[in-house]
Amino acid sequence: EVQLVESGGGLVHPGGSLRLSCIVSGFKFSNYWMHWVRQVPGKGLVWVSRINLDGSSATYADSVKGRFTISRDNAKDTLYLQMNSLRVEDTGLYFCGRDDSSGIQGWFDPWGQGTLVTVSS
């Protein structure tokens, strides 16, 4: 069974940092591009970042560029999101999602259950 399990969320003050993790199982992690997507509770979805197969290339939404860093450890089947200089507007439920092997599939399937990040003073 394909599974993605996020962790690392929590309450942090503005300007603080968090590192999210997404551990996968049930598929060969190194064969898939991966993404992070944020959802403000009760609101819509916003794409955050993606990473290629070996971690050598990453893309970010303008709202997080320069503050967030996506990475992966294929030996540990784990995706990461290092979040620095956090802002109140970064608050949300962060999902990891799987792409395909080319990175141009354009959609996310499946998704993890999400980890909640709250940025508040």
Add this chain to the structure above:
Amino acid sequence: EIVLTQSPGTLSLSPGERATLSCRASQSVNSDYLVWYQQKPGQAPRLLIYSTFSRAAGFPDRFSGSGSGTDFTLTISRLEPEDFAVYYCQYYDSSLYTFGQGTKLEIK
């Protein structure tokens, strides 16, 4: 940047009725990259329709997608109780992934 506008924001229908959900793009898009997700309370979004027309694994044929250019539609032919959820459209273009704001399908 392409903006996706979904309508209506909330759709109130009864089981057995037909649901028609709209997703309109701010400019013409490639239908290969237009998808729909279903999200139930407390759950992650789940891929429902990809490439405008193709149904993802596990979804019955009462779900169908259509459209081209700027106008796309998700149709549920006969609503079952488990279909009441929030539905999002999403588009991919040149490293940008854009979501619509969602349509909440609620029981009338």
